Amino acid sequence: MENADLFLKNAALIALYIFSLSLIFPFFRLFKGPTLPDRIVALDQIGVIIIGMMICDVLYAREKLLLDVVLVVAFILAFGSMIIARYLYKQKKEQ
Numbered sequence: 001m002e003n004a005d006l007f008l009k010n011a012a013l014i015a016l017y018i019f020s021l022s023l024i025f026p027f028f029r030l031f032k033g034p035t036l037p038d039r040i041v042a043l044d045q046i047g048v049i050i051i052g053m054m055i056c057d058v059l060y061a062r063e064k065l066l067l068d069v070v071l072v073v074a075f076i077l078a079f080g081s082m083i084i085a086r087y088l089y090k091q092k093k094e095q
Contacts, residue, residue, distance in 0.1 A: 012059040019053045040084055047077040 026049065029042040051074050058066045 009060055012056045016053055016056040016060070019049050019056065023049055037088065040081075040088075044077070044081055047073075051077070 023046065026042040026045040030039055030046070033039040033042060051070060054066065054070045054073065058064070058070065
């Protein structure tokens, strides 16, 4: 059973490093993005990557309580995306 725990911790650590590296491209699009929707999609992508990093941390630390935090952050991310999409839709409709 100890080998499985060691494998899971190492896999979570490797995935955490990969997620960290994958944050480079959305940040580039966030700062360089030509339009507002590009920047919003980049923020969404950054949020999803951070949620993945939080899940890796849950697997690494073996703290089940942190899953509730991940769930709340995911809900806020989805709800915020809907609000921003509605705002952009209304703004486009007025023009």
